[in-house]
Amino acid sequence: MKNIYIHLIAPLAIMAITSCGSKDEKKAAAAPPPTSVNTVTVAEGNALYYDQYQGQIIAVNSVELRSQVPGFITNIYVKDGDMVRAGQPLYEIDRRKYQATYDQAAANVASAQANLVKAQKDIERYQMLLKADAVARQTVDNATAAFEAAKSQVAAAKATLSSAATDLSYSVIKAPFGGRIGISQVKLGAQVATGTTLINTISADNPMAVDVVINEQDIDRFYKLQNSTTDSTFRLKLSNDSTYNKQGRILAIDRGVNAQTASVKVRVQFDNPKGILKDGMSAVLSVLNNQSGTRVIIPYKAITEQMGEFFVFTVQNDTMALQKKVKLGARINANIVIMDGIKAGDKLITEGFQRLRDSGKVVIGGPKQAPAAAQAK
Incomplete structure (x- = not known):
């Protein structure tokens, strides 16, 4: 009997060992390779990366020329597109009426001053007579009043003369600053009205600026950029895909937020010594991202x-x-x-x-x- 049990156990053990080995091999075979x-x-x-803002180039110094006195254009001293200097005469409005008004005002000043001199001498003479008790007090008082009236007339005449001189000076329109003048909007002999007729426009070529609109959430960021000294903070890409080679700085941030668009206008200034930037051009302003x-x-x-x-x-x-x-x-x-x-x-x-x-x-x-x-x- 013992021999029989031994013979049975041996095959079973072999089968168990074989079975275990088979499971391990299957598990290893099932694992995916690396x-x-x-x-x-x-x-x-x-x-270094940038946020892009579509903008428009503007002249920092630009002004529309309008007449401050009415009349007809009698002279045009510049050509369209010329460079002009500050104070240079540009247009002349018929000066004859304003010259005559000025001359009359000057004559009135002279007449008033003569009356003042006469009144001054009268009061001095009456005061001497009063000391000698040779004239009535009322006469002296009347002379004093006449003297004060003469002084007022002189002051009024001088004010009128100053106003006439101003109108006469306005009859010649001069450049308020140096820059380039545009195409004239009036011709020789054209009639201009006070403050309404656009005559021409002058803008300075240097410096220039670009206006962009930012979201109100970026306001604090741009206020911090106002004090930035990094040369690469602002870059300007022109409409011909070229990159402008001058660095910019924030010139101004608008006073408030547009309630309809929740946006704010920012003006960034660029030097423009060679006149590459022109008023009205479109450009893309690249602003250094604060995560750079x-x-x-x-x-x-x-x-x-x-x-x-x-x-x-x-x-x-x-x-x-x-x-x-x-x-x-x-x-x-x-x-x-x-x-x-x-x-x-x-x-x-x-x-x-x-x-x-x-x-x-x-x-x-x-x-x-x-x-x-x-x-x-």
Whole structure:
């Protein structure tokens, strides 16, 4: 009997050992092989990127010329488009009436002054007679009153003369500052009205500015940029796609927010010594983003998106893939700035992560390629 039991146990033990070995082999066979991936080492770089604002170039100093006295244009002293200096005569309005008014006012001043001299002498003479008791007090009082009236007449005549002189000076329209004059809106002999007839426009070529409209949420940012000394804060791209080679600075921020658009106008000034910028041109103002600086920059192709969130895979110990959530910054060509989530020195998977899961096994380096001769077969 004992021999029979021994013979039965031996086959069973062999079967159990064989069965265990078979399960281990199946489990090993069922485990997926490591995924081949390519990696790069995360590094920091100088991330300079800009926000774009559509704007219009304007002259910082610009004025419309309108007459302050009515009349007919009798002389035009400049050609359209000329450069003019401050105080240079530009247009003349018929001066004859204003000259006559001035001459009459000057004559009235002379007459009033003569009356004042006479009144002054009368009062001096009467005062001497009064001391000798040779004239009545009332006569002296009348002379004093006449003297004061004569002084008032002189003052009134001088005021009239000053007004006439002003009108006479307004009959010649002069450049208020140096700049370039535009195309004349009136011809020789044309009649102009006070303050309503546009005669021409003058604008200074240097400096120039660009007006842009920003969202009210960016107001604080632009107030801080007013004190910025960074040369690369503002860049200007012209309509011909060229970049203007001068640096800008904030000249003014409008006093309040437009209630309808929730926006604010900002004016950025640029030097324009060569006259490249012209009043009325369109341009794009590039403003340095406040997140610019030394940042982690990775290839954009390494980013995956899941439910509106962004992730990358890094490699741990060269064998395991770890999924990490990242916060994206601006995109710079084929790269993207990472604000948070990974750091310099991490080993980033750039290829082969499409079927990876967190903590999945990986092998660095793409799959080995078969020799060209073998591929040909």
